[in-house]
Amino acid sequence: MLRLHQTEPTLFCTMPLIPLLLLSSLLPYQGHSASVSVGIINGTVVRPHSRPYMVSLQNQGTHICGGFLVSARFVMTAAHCLRGKPILTAVLGAHDLSNSKHSITMEVEEYHPHQDFSEDTLDFDIMLLKLHGTVKASKTVNWIFIPKNKEDIPNNSVCSVAGWGRTESSKNGEHLLEAQTIIQDRSSCNNAWKKVHPVSITSRMMCAVHPGGSCKGDSGGPLVCHNIAVGIVSFGDGQQCNSPRAPNVYAKISAFLPWIHSIVNGA
Template sequence: MVPGTGAWGLLLLTVAAALMLPTRPPGSQRAQIIGGQEVLPLSRPYMASVSFEGQHHCGGFLFRAHWVVSAAHCFRNRDPRTGLVVLGAHSLHTSEPTRQVFSIAAVVKHPEYQPTTHANDICLLRLNGSAVLGPAVGLLQLPGRGAQPPAAGTLCHVAGWGSISDFEDPPPGLMEAKVRVLDLDVCNSSWQGQLSPAMLCTHSGDRWRRGFCSADSGGPLVCGSRAHGLVSFSGLWCGDPKTPDVYTQVSAFVAWIWKVVRGSPPSRTAGLLVWAT
């Protein structure tokens, strides 16, 4: 499936893919979890939907009652004051009594985030209130301090609300795909050596296309019971083994995450790229 619609869009994307890393963040377009299936409603209570103007834009996950992790590229050219974070959802197009909706009090992007290379593609969202935890809304654990990324071949899961066709048909609910961790050196050879050590890759592990695509950006790659990856970017054809899916490696940013969460309130003088109310 191609992450974009229309002949002109396909032509431009094809040229860009042939020349360089994707320069347009995946969260700015729409596509699907590839080769996945719908999960049981509310079986992934940590999942968050980040929306603008009533439309799902990116994913994320709740790791503290008023903190969500997402991808920094989701907020390029976006005013966080117009965004909402939806928790406790399964289908984004029906009314659900389990939903909790918050505005965004602050966005803390990693200070070394590089839009052109996607390096350090991670941000923290401070909600304007505290989520009420329960069966429908829960927390996902971060890797422990000093944890290593999962070994190549490890079976993991990636989930999201991306559209299920090039015509932007909405999914019936939260979708998820099983993928396997790919050795970073092998992955880097497919990306012409442009990946950083703080990235993580996955592939289907077989002949089928499976993985994430654009509107799944910011969602977690769950290995075991912890978030080891954060959806960052993929190739022109989602799930294509020639351009494996690339994630931000969460374990490389655990110390930074806790420094932000446990530190003083975000400000523009703290050396961080921040917007706050």
């Protein structure tokens, strides 16, 4: 069963992370592009294992995307992380990716990208991964709450993101970083994106802006508000990490609750 938040969700969020899976040429327009999200900008190193739900999705030992545990068998991430059809393994309980002392590596048994996901629009950018085995909750590995209903997160809520992606234009980070970000209303987000790129911010998306933000390396990680995973890092401005021109965009988890339950409860 999913671990659900049982009270009124008060949300605080995290800026999107752009993983190694960079859709650098997505929707080219007037020299600009939208990129799938990457790493943490203006972030700090996380207290070790304070985010036990975080997952590093890897291909042959290389970090590809972020993800997060939502039950003892399932990891949630972005559908675009399956671009190129990599064979993924899930590294749980990690803080420093160069040190496997406290981490657990598990194979992925089933891939469940949303059937309506579009690489052109990045709408429906959500995927569930069924692990080959059951996770035992501990101090270093545990799952996170997701919303109980479709209630929206209030605008200007302060939330957070975390990931192992790039901190600017440098290589991917080894230590898990976190940063704060602020929820922006969808109308303002859509207007900002129209000036940069012909992408529509749908009801299945949500946006967040400074101070923290994303860069290449961690699409698929959670946008977290008051210990609830409310969004999935999806895409941002391809010209600049944590760009002031356009907010980072996340898949809105509450928009997919029936789909999520059908997969997790049907396992």
